Amino acid sequence: MPDPAPYQRIKDTLLERVHSGLWQPGDSIPGEQQLALDFNCARSTVHRALRELAEEGVLERKRKTGTRVAYPTGRSLALDISLVEDEIKATGASYQYQLLERKLAPLPPTVAAHLNRAPGEEALHLLCLHYADRHPYQLEDRWIDPQTVPEAREEGFDKIGPNPWLLRNVPWTEAEHVISADLATGAVASALGLKEGEPILIVERRTWNAKGPVTTVRFHHPGRTHRLRSAFAPR
Amino acid sequence: MPDPAPYQRIKDTLLERVHSGLWQPGDSIPGEQQLALDFNCARSTVHRALRELAEEGVLERKRKTGTRVAYPTGRSLALDISLVEDEIKATGASYQYQLLERKLAPLPPTVAAHLNRAPGEEALHLLCLHYADRHPYQLEDRWIDPQTVPEAREEGFDKIGPNPWLLRNVPWTEAEHVISADLATGAVASALGLKEGEPILIVERRTWNAKGPVTTVRFHHPGRTHRLRSAFAPR
């Protein structure tokens, strides 16, 4: 194993002091000059370690006042949202993909608003089901704007899921996520193998690239068994 | 407004080139040497800009090969989780806090596991309701380990919510979040003013500090009206 870089070693050491409780939230810690002497390195090396720890929310720095251990606020939480396939395989389960529906359909109002289209205009609508070990894991309800993504007209989406296909062909540069809960009804319930009225967890993602809105997608998960997890440090 | 630092200006410029689509995912971009000439600055300044963009997931860098625009993967998503009070006030709504229950009670098994206690041992149980403009916004169901946090015995929690109190008195250094959906039942339903069987969104947070597990808390929100939002960049 290669030696970690000095700035990294310093970060680790300082973080350890915070985690161990040796330095408590609110405590002042030594200045860069002093730490540079302690660690026998240049001030800029110490500076980088401190700067990054501050960015990560571990420390708070102010000119003239110096550096203190930050009070955690839980200001942000990072959720991993990978491709379903990777997500499922990471748990050791087998992955299966099934296309339920693919057709041009009139846009519902909320989706139309995101895609900058009038409600009722036609767009490509996809319904896909992702299985983990043969159990329904996620129902994907997606709209693709054929104006921004004309190539999508040629793609059947019967072999490859829309997510990997889009990443490959029309990478987006901006996204917005909204998480909410609702009840399973009709098609969603039966696709996921749930009874009507069971809870579902919904992650909605809307993405843009330089040319405009690309796609809106709602991922539906069985609410009681699915979990979005985040082990994490304050930020 | 003060001039932004050069490395920041470079970051902005490069990010703009990616966002505008001038540089597409997969494209190679000029090397550090070249960019330093372009921006008329030292290589280390360019290097910092590139390094940070790579950390943010915008670029991918490899030695010898150079720097390319990254394909977005949506690998992570950042949710802001602030204090409820700030969260509510940020929307312009008025905030109100109400303590519903505060008593020592035997630990349910799942909570006991996190707090390293045997099920049935006693811990401090709190039920709190947070209002936005007089409407129930969040039901907080919290367990505090009186062994790790003896001070909590003395606190009534009738004026100050457990969250701000804990941050002030027993800051945690590590946390884990789990998001899920369920149905409102019994006490939860009536506290939130929902009918039985309506969907709720649950955020569970478990925290630790140097001395051990501090607290387990479940935040219950009305599922259809509450949203966890994240405008975000790929990572």
Added chain:
DNA sequence: TAAGGTTATTTGTCCAGACATAATTGGAGA
């Protein structure tokens, strides 16, 4: 042709020193 070693290129990090900038502190003057 295949294997293996060498070279060149690019990023990664460090350093020492310099100046900029924010913010506290203390002192001068009203």
Added chain:
DNA sequence: TCTCCAATTATGTCTGGACAAATAACCTTA
């Protein structure tokens, strides 16, 4: 006592130079 300015001190950033490490490309040899 109050106000305002200046000195002090910590962090923030840049420079220009150096060396390390990864790795793609090339070159040698069997």
